[in-house]
Amino acid sequence: MVDSTNPETIALHAGWRADPTTGSVAVPIHQTTSFQFQDTGHAARLFGLAEMGNIYTRIMNPTVDVLEKRVTALEGGVAGLALGSGQAATTFCVLNLCEAGDNIVSSTDLYGGTWNLFANTLKSFGVEVRFVDPADPQNFVNATDDRTRCWYAETLPNPKLRVFPIAEVAALGRKIGVPLIMDNTAAPVLCKPLALGAAVVMHSTTKWIGGHGTSIGGVVVDGGNFDWEANAARFPTLNKPDASYHGAVWTQAVKPLGPIAYIIRMRVILLRDLGAPMAPMNAFLTLQGLETLPLRMERHCANAIKVASFLASHPAVASVTHPSLMTGEAKRRADAALKGGYGSLMGFELKAGAEAGKKFIEALKMFYHVANIGDARSLAIHPATTTHSQLNAEEQAASGVSPGYVRLSIGIEHIDDILADLSQALDAAA
Ligand code: PLP
Numbered sequence: 373m374v375d376s377t378n379p380e381t382i383a384l385h386a387g388w389r390a391d392p393t394t395g396s397v398a399v400p401i402h403q404t405t406s407f408q409f410q411d412t413g414h415a416a417r418l419f420g421l422a423e424m425g426n427i428y429t430r431i432m433n434p435t436v437d438v439l440e441k442r443v444t445a446l447e448g449g450v451a452g453l454a455l456g457s458g459q460a461a462t463t464f465c466v467l468n469l470c471e472a473g474d475n476i477v478s479s480t481d482l483y484g485g486t487w488n489l490f491a492n493t494l495k496s497f498g499v500e501v502r503f504v505d506p507a508d509p510q511n512f513v514n515a516t517d518d519r520t521r522c523w524y525a526e527t528l529p530n531p532k533l534r535v536f537p538i539a540e541v542a543a544l545g546r547k548i549g550v551p552l553i554m555d556n557t558a559a560p561v562l563c564k565p566l567a568l569g570a571a572v573v574m575h576s577t578t579k580w581i582g583g584h585g586t587s588i589g590g591v592v593v594d595g596g597n598f599d600w601e602a603n604a605a606r607f608p609t610l611n612k613p614d615a616s617y618h619g620a621v622w623t624q625a626v627k628p629l630g631p632i633a634y635i636i637r638m639r640v641i642l643l644r645d646l647g648a649p650m651a652p653m654n655a656f657l658t659l660q661g662l663e664t665l666p667l668r669m670e671r672h673c674a675n676a677i678k679v680a681s682f683l684a685s686h687p688a689v690a691s692v693t694h695p696s697l698m699t700g701e702a703k704r705r706a707d708a709a710l711k712g713g714y715g716s717l718m719g720f721e722l723k724a725g726a727e728a729g730k731k732f733i734e735a736l737k738m739f740y741h742v743a744n745i746g747d748a749r750s751l752a753i754h755p756a757t758t759t760h761s762q763l764n765a766e767e768q769a770a771s772g773v774s775p776g777y778v779r780l781s782i783g784i785e786h787i788d789d790i791l792a793d794l795s796q797a798l799d800a801a802a
Contacts, residue, residue, distance in 0.1 A: 374386075374389075377448075379446055379561045379665070379666040380666045380667070382442065382445045382446050383442065383446065383662050383663055383664070383665050383666055384663050386441055386442040386444075386445035386446070387437070387438045387439075387440070387441025387442045387444075387445065388438045388441075388442075399435055399438045399656060399659055400434075400435065401435055401652050401653055401656045402429075402433055402434045402435045402652050403652050403653065404429065404433075404652075405428065405429050406427075406428055406429070407425075407426035407427060407428070421625070421626075421636075421640065424629075429649060429652065430643065430644070430647060430649050431639060431640070431643055431644055431649070432639070433649070433652050433655070435652040435655045435656055435659075436454045436649070436650050436652060436655040438655070438659060439454050439577075439591065439650070439655040439658055439659050439662070440452035440453060440454050440591060442659065442662055443575065443577070443581065443591040443593060443662070444593050444594075446560065446561070446662075446665075447556070447564065447565070447566055447573050447593045447595075448564055448566050448567055448595075449566055449573065449593035449594055449595050449596060450594055450595065450596030450630055450631055450632055450635075451593075451594050451596070451630070451632045451635045451636075452591050452592060452593045452594070452635065453591065453592045453635050453638050453639050453643065454577075454589060454590070454591045454649075454650040454655060455589070455590040455591070455592070455643070455648050455649065455650055456588065456589065456590070456648045456649060456650055456651070456654075457576070457578070457588045457589060457590050457648070458555075458557060458574070458575065458576020458577070458578055458579075458588075458589070458590040459485055459486075459489065459576075459590070460590055460648040461574040461575070461576065461590030461591060461592050462486055462489060462524075462555065462574060462590070463489060463494075464592060464638050464642050464643070464646075464648070465522075465524070465553050465572060465574055465592055465638075466490075466494065466499065466521075466522070466524065466553075467497075467499075467642060467646075468609060468634060468637060468638045468641075468642055469521035469522050469551075469607060469609055469610075469634075470494075470499045470521045470522075470609075471498075471499075471608065471609065472497060472498025472499065473498055473519060474498075474499055474500075474519045474520075474521050475499065475500040475501065475502055475517070475519050475520050475521070476490075476499070476500075476501055476502070476520060476521055476522050476523065476524055477501075477502045477503075477504055477512050477515045477516055477520055477522075477523045477524070477550075478490055478501050478502070478503055478504070478523070478524040478525065479503070479504065479505075479506040479524065479525035479526065479529070479536060480503045480504065480505055480506070480770050480771060481506060481525070481526060481529035481532050481534060481536070481771065481772065482526060482529060482555075482771060483526065483529070483530070483555070483557075483759075484755070484759045484760040484762065484763060484771065485759075486526075486555070487763060487767065487771060488762055488763070490503075490524075491503075491767070501524075502515040502520075503770075506525060506534070506536055506537060506541070509537050509540040509541045509544055510544070512541055512544060512545065512550075513544050513548065516548065516550060518605075518606070520550060520606075521550075521606065521607065522550060522551050522552070522553050522571075522572075523541060523545055523550055523551070523552045523553065524552075524553045524554075524555070525538075525541065525552070525553075525554060525555070526554070526555040526556075526557070526558070527554055527555065527556045527557075527558060527559040527563045527565060527709060528558040528559045528562075528563070528695070528710070528715045528717065529558070530558065530717045530719070530745070530779060531693065531719045531755055531760075531771070531772045531773055531777055531779055532693065532771075532772035533693050533694060533695055533715070533717060533718065533719065534698075534702050534705070535695060535702070535705045535706040535708075535709050535710060536554070536705070536709070537705050537708075537709075538552070538554060538563075538565050538568040538569065538570055538709050539568040539569055539708065539709070542565075542568060542569025542570050542571075543569055545569075546569065546598075549599075549602060549603035549606055550606070551570075551571030551572060551598045552565075552569065552570045552571055552572075553570065553571065553572040553573070553574065554570040554572070554573045554574070555573075555574055555575070555576075556573045556574070556575055557574075557575050557576045557579050557580070557746070558579070558580070558715055558717055558745070558746070559709075559710060559715055560575060560580050560581055560665060560669065561665060561666050561669045561712065562669060562673070562710045562711060562712055562713055562714075562715060563709050563710050563711070566593070566595040566597060568709065569597075570595060571594075571595050571597060571598035571634075572592060572593065572594060572595060572598075572634065573592075573593045573595065574590060574591065574592045574593070575590060575591050576589070576590050577589040577590060577591055577658045577661075577662075578590075578744070578746075579744070579745050579746025579747075580665060580668070580669065580672070580716075580746035581658060581661060581662050581665055581746075582657065582658045582661040582662075582746075583661035583662075583664070583665060583668055583746065583747065583748050584657075584660075584661050584747065584748055585742075585744060585747040585748075585749070586657045586661075587653075587654035587657045587658050588654070589650050589654050589655070589658050590650075592635065592638065593635075594631075594632055594634045594635035596630065596631035596632060597631070598634075600623050600633055600634065601623050604623075607623075609622075609637065610622045610623050610633050610634065610637060611623055614637075614641065616641065616645075617640065617641070622634075622636060622637040668748060668784055669712070669713060669716075670712070670713070671784040672713070672715075672716035672782060672783070672784055673712065673713025673714060673715065673716060674713070674787075675716065675782045675783070675784065675785075675787050675790060676694065676696070676713070676714065676715065676716040676717075676718060676782040677694075677696050677713075677714065678787050678790075678791070679718065679780065679782050679787075679790060679791065679794065680692055680694035680696050680697055680718055681696075681697075682791055682794065682795075683718075683720050683794070684697055686798060688722055688723055688724065688728075688798050688801070688802055689720050689721070689722060689723065689798070690720075690721040690722060690723040690776075691720060691721045692718065692719070692720045693718060693719040693720065693777075694714060694717075694718040694719075695710070695714035695715065696714045716746070716781060716782040716783075717745060717779065717780070717781055717782075718779075718780050718782065719777050719778060719779050719780070720777075720778055720780070721774065721776045721777055721778070722776060722778070722798075722801060724801065724802070725775075725776045726754075726756070726775040726776040728776075728801045728802070729754055729776045729777070729778045729801070730754060731800060731801040732778060732797050732798060732800070732801035733752050733753070733754055733778065733797075735796065735797040735800035735801060736752055736793055736794075736797045737793055737796070737797075738750065738785070738789060738790070738793040739751060739752045739780070739793055739794075739797075740752070741753060743758055743759055744781070745779075745781040746781060747781065747783060748783050748784050749783045749785070750780070750781065750782055750783035750785060750790055750793070751780070751781040751783070752778060752779065752780050752781075753778075753779050754777075754778055754779075755773045755777055755779050756768060756773050756774070756775050756777065759779075760773040
């Protein structure tokens with residue numbers, strides 16, 4: 373096994389060397405539901421968690437395992453869990469700590485799907501989400517009470533693209549014993565939330581990690597850096613006997629295996645009971661993408677800086693949103709959390725308003741008009757009528773979506789072709 377802290381090497385080598393029986397270098401696709409036990413004792417030990425091993429693909433799978441290990445290594449965590457989508461990953465992150473009557477505090481700057489999950493679906497489960505403006509980290513403390521189980525935020529949330537003050541908020545949380553969970557989907561490689569103090573990090577691997585628009589998926593990584601026992605009353609799911617596992621107390625039961633109570637409980641309880649595993653084929657495709665992630669991020673970011681400055685100086689454009697163009701506190705936060713680039717998402721408003729924005733999108737020839745981000749190809753969308761359309765006007769405004777905002781996800785094509793397509797579409801919209 374290659375031991376490295378460099379993302380370029382981790383992306384190619386972490387979690388896998390070669391198949392011990394066949395010598396296969398590529399990670400095999402273990403397209404199987406179940407795994408043969410050696411004998412009844414082996415089966416009992418696996419079910420009793422006395423020994424780790426494969427039982428059933430809803431709960432673990434060797435192909436998926438390599439992806440979990442690789443994303444965990446990339447993020448500097450101790451163990452990971454892959455799920456069928458980023459949405460499932462977010463849902464599991466919260467439900468792993470919350471029961472009906474509990475609450476979490478979340479940044480207002482969120483992906484529209486996460487907003488819906490938090491504002492409506494979790495509410496219907498009896499879990500309250502308290503939204504606070506991340507402009508002031510103290511807002512998280514002010515919204516916290518004894519039933520607050522975690523804080524939640526995105527590193528580089530679109531559409532505002534205001535980088536979250538991870539270190540400041542994580543430090544405040546640690547003072548009062550509340551873990552910070554970060555959605556790092558838009559900033560893989562660029563940001564290491566765990567090193568900045570977050571306790572848990574998740575990704576929609578559908579985006580940059582997969583990178584090729586083939587597979588929906590999510591991964592949760594446990595930082596192993598949060599003491600769930602120090603404030604045991606705040607975390608009953610990890611510190612009280614679990615009736616569904618013969619009274620196991622997760623913080624105690626897994627101690628010999630390391631600081632992995634959070635992620636083990638997510639696997640053996642939530643994944644067991646709610647389902648939503650990642651399919652082995654999707655794990656394989658996501659691993660293929662991950663192998664070139666650091667290289668792609670370099671090109672994504674370099675292209676994005678050039679597009680941002682092109683748009684900022686274009687006469688038809690009223691404003692451009694990209695961290696590279698920000699000033700003051702927003703820029704300071706971007707520079708504190710991101711290393712090696714400002715990401716490849718950006719937004720802009722046309723002077724001629726929402727109608728011109730729609731014309732612009734329809735005139736694009738190379739950019740795809742899709743509800744995705746982080747693909748190797750360049751993508752564009754009008755959030756107010758698509759990704760954020762299920763939010764009411766007030767919620768749209770709170771999450772930074774104005775009627776004329778166009779979102780771009782800059783790909784890794786040649787910069788001349790990207791600029792040429794944008795230029796002709798801006799002319800067509802004029
Ligand atoms: N988090 C962020 C930042 C996203 O952009 C998305 C999807 O767009 C998700 C989570 C949800 O991921 P998925 O679409 O894989 O369920």
